[in-house]
Structures are given as C-alpha cells and as structure tokens.
Amino acid sequence: MRKLPLLNAETRPFWTGGEVGELRMHRCDDCARYFHPPAPVCRHCTSLKVTPTPVSGRGRVLTFTINHQAWTPELAEPYVVAIVELEEQEGLRFLSNVVNCPPEEIEIGMPVRVVFEQVEDVWIPLFEKAAA
Amino acid sequence: MVTRFLEKNVAIVGVGQSEVGRPSSRSAMQLTVDAALEAIADAGLDPKDVDGVCSWPGDNSNGGSFSPVGPLAVLSMLGLNCNWFSGGYEAAGPLAGVMNGAMAIASGMANNVLVFRTITESSNRLTGSKDQSLAAKSGPRDGNFMWQWCTPFNVLSVANITAMYAHSHMQKYGTTPEQLAQIALNARRNALLNPKAVMRKPMTMDDYFASKMISTPLRMFDCDVHCDASTAIVLSRKDIARDLRHPPIRIEAIGAAMNQPYLWDQVDLTGNAMPDAGNAMWARTDLKPADIDTAQLYDGFSILTMMWLEGLGLCPKGQSGAFVEGGHRIALDGELPLNTNGGQLSGGRTHGLGYVHEACTQLWGRGAERQIRDAHVAVCAAGGGPLAGSLLLVKD
Numbered sequence: 001m002r003k004l005p006l007l008n009a010e011t012r013p014f015w016t017g018g019e020v021g022e023l024r025m026h027r028c029d030d031c032a033r034y035f036h037p038p039a040p041v042c043r044h045c046t047s048l049k050v051t052p053t054p055v056s057g058r059g060r061v062l063t064f065t066i067n068h069q070a071w072t073p074e075l076a077e078p079y080v081v082a083i084v085e086l087e088e089q090e091g092l093r094f095l096s097n098v099v100n101c102p103p104e105e106i107e108i109g110m111p112v113r114v115v116f117e118q119v120e121d122v123w124i125p126l127f128e129k130a131a132a
Numbered sequence: 133m134v135t136r137f138l139e140k141n142v143a144i145v146g147v148g149q150s151e152v153g154r155p156s157s158r159s160a161m162q163l164t165v166d167a168a169l170e171a172i173a174d175a176g177l178d179p180k181d182v183d184g185v186c187s188w189p190g191d192n193s194n195g196g197s198f199s200p201v202g203p204l205a206v207l208s209m210l211g212l213n214c215n216w217f218s219g220g221y222e223a224a225g226p227l228a229g230v231m232n233g234a235m236a237i238a239s240g241m242a243n244n245v246l247v248f249r250t251i252t253e254s255s256n257r258l259t260g261s262k263d264q265s266l267a268a269k270s271g272p273r274d275g276n277f278m279w280q281w282c283t284p285f286n287v288l289s290v291a292n293i294t295a296m297y298a299h300s301h302m303q304k305y306g307t308t309p310e311q312l313a314q315i316a317l318n319a320r321r322n323a324l325l326n327p328k329a330v331m332r333k334p335m336t337m338d339d340y341f342a343s344k345m346i347s348t349p350l351r352m353f354d355c356d357v358h359c360d361a362s363t364a365i366v367l368s369r370k371d372i373a374r375d376l377r378h379p380p381i382r383i384e385a386i387g388a389a390m391n392q393p394y395l396w397d398q399v400d401l402t403g404n405a406m407p408d409a410g411n412a413m414w415a416r417t418d419l420k421p422a423d424i425d426t427a428q429l430y431d432g433f434s435i436l437t438m439m440w441l442e443g444l445g446l447c448p449k450g451q452s453g454a455f456v457e458g459g460h461r462i463a464l465d466g467e468l469p470l471n472t473n474g475g476q477l478s479g480g481r482t483h484g485l486g487y488v489h490e491a492c493t494q495l496w497g498r499g500a501e502r503q504i505r506d507a508h509v510a511v512c513a514a515g516g517g518p519l520a521g522s523l524l525l526v527k528d
Contacts, residue, residue, distance in 0.1 A: 003283035006275030015284075037281055037395065063303070063401055065295035066348040071288040081285060081292045081347075083397050095293070095397040097285050108303045124284050 001074045004122050010038040013052030018116030018123025025092065027053040034092045057114030058130060059086040062093055066103045078103060084112055084127050100128040137416045138238035139231075143373035143380030144525065145244075146175025146366040147492045152480045154330045155255035156360035160200035161209060163362040164250045168210060171364035176377035177244060182366070183215045184242030187249055188228040188484065190219020197256030199249075201362070206248065216241035224388035224409060225515025226430070226484025227523055233367045234383045245367045249485040253358035278395055291355060291433065293396045294516060295347035298435035300401040302349065304450065307438070309349055311453035313340040315434035315470075316353045316477050318462050323474025325464075325502035330357050331478040354434040359480030363489050379527055381495050387413025387513075387522035396517040402450070404436075405520035406443025409513070413522045414445065421445045425507040426494050427468055428487035431475040436516040444511060444522060469494075469504045487512040488523065495527040 007015055010026075014037075017024035027034045028042035029049035035042060042050055064082035067075070080103050085093040098106055099115065112127035135141075148170025150156070150163040158166070172179055191202030203219040206212070216236045224231065226249070233245035274280040287293065301307045317340065323329035335353065343352040373380035389412035392399045399405055414420075421444065429440040438452035446468060447455035456462050462470035473479045473490040480486070491510035493499055513522035 002286060003288075004273050005280045005284050006273040008275075011280070036398070043393070063296040063300040065292050065299060065350075067286070067292055067295075067346075068344070068348070069289075069291065069346045071286075075286055075288075079286060081287055081296065083296055083401070093397065095281060095285055095287060108299070122284070126285075 167362035184245035189221035224521030307453035323478035356476035363485035
C-alpha cells in the first residue's frame with residue numbers, strides 16, 4: 001500500500017514512463033543537463049526548453065536506511081529506503097526503495113537498476129541490485 | 133555607528149515557558165498564554181507595550197498538534213494592539229519567528245515583539261488521532277512540493293531521510309554509533325539537572341544501544357521526544373531594551389541563507405543547508421566560532437546536532453564524531469557546553485524556541501544546577517535537511 005503522487009504536466013512523464021519500461025528524467029535542451037524533480041524550467045540555466053528524456057535506469061546507491069518503524073499498520077515489515085544516483089550525471093538522484101534483495105546485502109555504492117511497480121495509473125520507479 | 137546588519141539593533145529582553153508536559157492537561161491556548169505572559173512580565177513589560185507578535189510556523193501550514201496556535205489567535209486572545217504580525221512555515225527553520233521579529237523591529241515596524249512556539253504532539257499521540265507531524269496530511273494523492281517525492285516510497289517521516297544522512301556521514305567520515313550516542317547521552321545528563329525536562333532517568337551507553345532501532349542507524353534515543361509546551365520570548369529595540377529589567381541579550385547575527393533546493397533528497401547529504409546558514413551568520417559579525425561559550429543546536433535527530441557543529445564551524449567538516457567523542461568537550465563543564473537543558477532529545481520537543489529560551493537562561497545566569505560558567509556568547513541553530521537557521525546571541 002503506497003500513497004500515490006498527484007500527476008500533472010511536469011510530473012506525469014516521471015511517474016508513468018514505466019508503462020513502456022522507461023525511466024524518464026527532465027533534461028535541459030540548452031545546457032544538456034538533467035535535473036530533478038521535474039519542472040518547466042531548468043534549475044541549472046533557467047532555460048524553458050526542457051524535455052522528459054529516457055535514461056538508462058542504471059545507478060548506484062548513494063545512501064540507504066532500513067526502516068523498522070511501522071509508521072502505519074501496513075508498514076510492519078522492514079523495508080529499504082535509498083537515495084539512488086543515476087549513471088547519466090553526477091548529482092542526478094532521487095529517493096526510492098531497493099527491492100528484491102535482503103536488506104543486509106545492500107551497501108553504499110552498490111550498482112542498481114530500475115524496476116517499476118504499477119499502482120493504478122502510476123509506475124513507481126524502484127531499484128534492484130544489478131551486476132557490477 | 134551605522135551598521136549594515138540591522139539585527140544588532142534588537143535584543144531579547146524576556147523569556148517564558150509553560151509547563152513541558154508529556155502530556156499536559158492544559159489546552160494549547162492556555163500553554164501559549166502561560167508562556168507569553170511569563171515572557172512579557174520577565175521583560176518588565178505590560179501586554180499593552182507589545183506591538184508585534186509572530187511565530188514559526190503559525191497555524192496555517194501543518195496545523196494541528198504541530199502548531200496549534202498562531203499569531204492571529206494570540207493577538208486576539210491577549211488583546212494586543214499590533215503594528216506588525218506574522219506567521220508561516222516557509223522560512224529558515226524553527227528560529228524564523230525570532231528572525232522575523234528582529235527584522236520587524238530593525239525596520240521600525242514594531243518596538244516590542246512577542247515571539248512564541250506552541251506544540252502539543254504528546255497529547256495528540258495519546259488521543260490516538262493520526263499523527264499530524266507525519267507526511268500523510270491531505271487527500272488520497274500527494275501533491276505537496278516536497279512530500280510527493282517521499283510518500284510513494286513509504287517515507288512518511290523525515291526520520292528515514294535523516295537516517296540516510298547519518299549513514300552517509302558514517303560512510304564518508306568514519307563517524308561511529310558510539311559517537312552519535314554522545315549527543316543523546318549528553319542531552320540526558322543535562323536533562324537530569326532540568327526540572328522541566330521530560331526524560332529524567334539516567335541513560336547509559338548500554339541503554340542507548342538497547343533502544344529500539346527506528347531506521348538504521350538511528351535508534352529511538354536518536355529521536356526527540358514529543359511534549360506539550362509553549363515557549364515565548366520578547367524582543368525589543370536596543371534603546372528600549374537598555375531600560376528594562378535584564379541586561380539585553382543582543383541579536384548579534386542571523387543566519388538564514390539557503391543555496392540549495394528545498395528537497396530532502398537533493399540537499400548535500402552530509403552538510404545539509406547548515407553551512408549555508410552558518411556561513412551567512414558569520415559574515416554578519418566580527419565574532420568567531422572560538423568566541424562561543426555555549427551551543428544550543430537542533431537535536432530533532434542526534435545526527436543533525438553533529439552536522440550543526442560542523443555547519444557552524446565549531447569543528448572541522450566531518451570531524452564532529454571526534455569532537456564529541458567521550459562527551460567531555462560538550463558537557464556542562466567542557467569547552468563547549470551543548471544543549472544544556474537536555475535539548476529536544478531529553479528535554480522535550482519544544483521545537484526551536486526552546487534552544488533560545490535555554491541560551492538566555494544560561495546567559496542570564498539562571499541555570500541553577502545546570503548553570504555553566506562565564507557565558508556571554510551563545511549560538512542557537514535549528515532545522516535539518518534543507519531547513520536551517522541560526523542566531524548568534526551576546527550578553528555584553
């Protein structure tokens with residue numbers, strides 16, 4: 001059971017790219033840099049020419065935590081929250097979960113790849129362990 | 133002499149605090165009135181002298197137990213005639229009420245400003261209602277600027293994100309859980325000497341390691357404790373302050389800069405916004421970190437106190453673990469007494485203004501059993517992640 005995000009013109013590409021197996025990150029057409037979260041303007045150069053762009057979905061775990069607190073009754077089992085940096089650009093990162101892996105096997109720096117969990121009209125980008 | 137930094141024309145002249153209950157049987161408004169009237173009387177002022185009132189975050193953001201009483205309610209209930217009032221969440225962290233009040237006085241909008249912060253998270257927890265400090269605030273879908281990037285991943289509290297900062301700090305700098313524990317142990321030692329502190333049972337290192345793991349590497353004793361309380365301070369223009377009851381505690385410098393996005397996963401993971409605020413504060417004063425006699429630093433989570441030590445330049449970047457090692461340096465008789473009333477970890481989560489109240493208590497020599505020696509300069513700081521603000525206070 002996950003709380004779902006409100007989709008709008010900026011955020012929809014990120015949250016629905018998984019329908020076709022794509023992780024989409026906003027990228028500036030002028031300075032060619034990615035940025036997150038998605039916005040109608042580039043955070044680096046203020047250009048208004050920005051495009052949601054498919055990326056590899058590969059990255060590494062920048063940091064993580066194993067949550068043990070049942071914030072709601074449905075969250076009784078430990079789960080892993082991580083910040084993943086994508087291989088496309090230093091600093092291009094977002095908060096997610098690492099799944100399909102015993103928590104004790106996860107390390108900072110571990111290579112990961114995106115997997116999607118569909119809930120209603122949202123494809124939530126999660127990560128699993130990838131070959132080095 | 134004309135100064136470019138106008139907060140220096142403002143001083144703290146009185147402080148007050150309600151009971152700190154876990155829970156309190158008093159209403160949020162009663163707690164607020166208790167604190168406000170105590171602070172105004174402490175200053176030697178009358179409520180009719182107060183012409184400004186403000187609070188962070190006010191009652192219009194998270195609402196509920198996180199901030200049940202705002203400036204409009206206080207203005208109305210105390211019958212204040214205000215030339216200026218303000219509340220709101222979007223500012224440089226929990227000390228923003230003091231910053232805004234000081235700026236109002238410095239700009240001539242008001243002469244004597246009441247700043248307060250009320251919180252009733254303890255009674256809220258006990259009544260079993262939904263914890264309003266958690267993320268799930270509204271509607272079935274999350275459109276909040278920050279939380280929409282957290283709740284879909286079952287991050288409903290910043291505890292998880294703060295835990296990731298701690299993990300990064302440990303990985304990058306070799307900070308140990310034993311060092312982190314010193315923040316909690318120091319807070320508890322000091323709380324034992326504070327009659328109003330919520331947690332008053334001694335804590336050992338073993339107790340710390342036996343406390344429940346919340347989100348690795350943070351344990352329950354790394355997280356602050358809910359309480360019901362209100363804290364208030366009165367700010368006055370410097371020339372008015374001179375004639376009041378206590379030696380004025382000057383606002384020497386404010387640190388409120390923010391050079392990073394307000395997103396908990398995009399800020400610097402081991403520094404957060406703290407260096408932004410710290411550097412801005414030091415740029416507004418001739419004083420140096422070595423001049424500080426006591427530090428009251430945000431301990432909503434223990435790792436944030438460590439990061440504030442670094443962000444304010446009280447120790448080198450990455451060295452807060454070594455700095456607090458053994459706990460002697462930060463103890464009441466150490467070179468930098470830290471969170472001398474037990475902080476929020478053991479004193480109670482008064483959320484921000486409690487640090488200012490305690491700094492003034494020490495600077496005015498009212499600390500009784502926990503009084504430190506020769507306190508003239510104090511630094512207060514609050515916030516974590518992308519929220520950060522600091523105050524440098526001086527009693528001449």
